[in-house]
Amino acid sequence: xxxxxxxxxxxxxxxxxxxxxxxxxxxxxxxxxxxxxxxxxxxxxxxxxxxxxxxxxxxxxxxxxxxxxxxxxxxxxxxxxxxxxxxxxxxxxxxxxxxxxxxxxxxxxxxxxxxxxxxxxxxxxxxxxxxxx
Numbered sequence: 001x002x003x004x005x006x007x008x009x010x011x012x013x014x015x016x017x018x019x020x021x022x023x024x025x026x027x028x029x030x031x032x033x034x035x036x037x038x039x040x041x042x043x044x045x046x047x048x049x050x051x052x053x054x055x056x057x058x059x060x061x062x063x064x065x066x067x068x069x070x071x072x073x074x075x076x077x078x079x080x081x082x083x084x085x086x087x088x089x090x091x092x093x094x095x096x097x098x099x100x101x102x103x104x105x106x107x108x109x110x111x112x113x114x115x116x117x118x119x120x121x122x123x124x125x126x127x128x129x130x131x132x133x
């Protein structure tokens with residue numbers, strides 16, 4: 001029962017850009033009692049987790065909890081020989097959004113400006129179009 005498995009994680013948003021915050025990661029091995037918890041890891045870089053069981057004893061449930069995104073849980077089988085690499089995408093938790101900056105109307109794409117200009121029946125914004133909408 002060697003604990004020489006490695007897990008290399010890349011944590012990204014829905015656009016494929018790395019998260020720019022600290023995350024907490026908990027792992028739960030499904031075969032043996034091994035449940036490491038790692039706190040405050042920098043998600044803007046690859047995260048390397050070592051000393052994991054691998055092969056037939058290397059099945060882990062990995063739960064990652066970033067402050068601005070919904071937590072995500074995956075099952076990962078840690079392979080023997082070399083790191084197991086995994087990229088995990090996170091959806092934004094809208095309840096944690098404190099502000100947004102929208103582009104001005106002239107800075108929108110031509111298609112989006114056309115959509116707003118030709119949409120006079122948007123619910124709660126009836127008879128408003130273009131920049132006013």
